[in-house]
Amino acid sequence: MADPFATGLGxxxxxxxxxxxxxxxGSAAKPIRVIHERPDQTTGFRDGTVIQATNLFRIQAVDVPEPKVGDLITVEAGTFSLSEDPQRDTQALRWVCSAEPV
Incomplete structure (x- = not known):
């Protein structure tokens, strides 16, 4: 029987x-589909607040089994480099990856 979570993600x-x-x-480029999010991150600085734009990519683990810092993702908005160690979701079906524009 198929995993309902994996089917839903597909x-x-x-x-x-x-x-x-x-x-x-770095060794091969392959087409995938991603969910690209751009949440603002708020950081306190002295008596003020700094709001910084961020880029998050949600990638299915079946498409990319082991993403790593430095890997590149190209979407219509541009090319981004993974900037932090990717984290898996609670079901370990997808990766959440922080990235910076190249």
């Missing part, structure tokens, strides 16, 4: 909330 990544991307680990 449907999610085929839908309009996901975008086409190319993932490049």
């Amino acid at each position: 449907t999610l990544y085929a839908g309009p909330g996901a975008v086409a991307a190319v993932y490049d680990d």
Whole structure:
């Protein structure tokens, strides 16, 4: 029997909330679909607050088994380099990756 979580994610990544991307680990580039989020991060600084734009990519683990810092993701918005160690979600079905524009 198919894992209902994996089936649901497959449907999610085929839908309009996901975008086409190319993932490049330095040895090979391959097409995948990702969910690209751009949340603002708020940081306190002295008596004020700094708001910084960030880029997060959610990638299915079945597409990229072991992403690492320095790998590249290219989407319509540009090319981004993974900037921190990727983290898995609670079901270990997808990666959450922080990235910086190249």
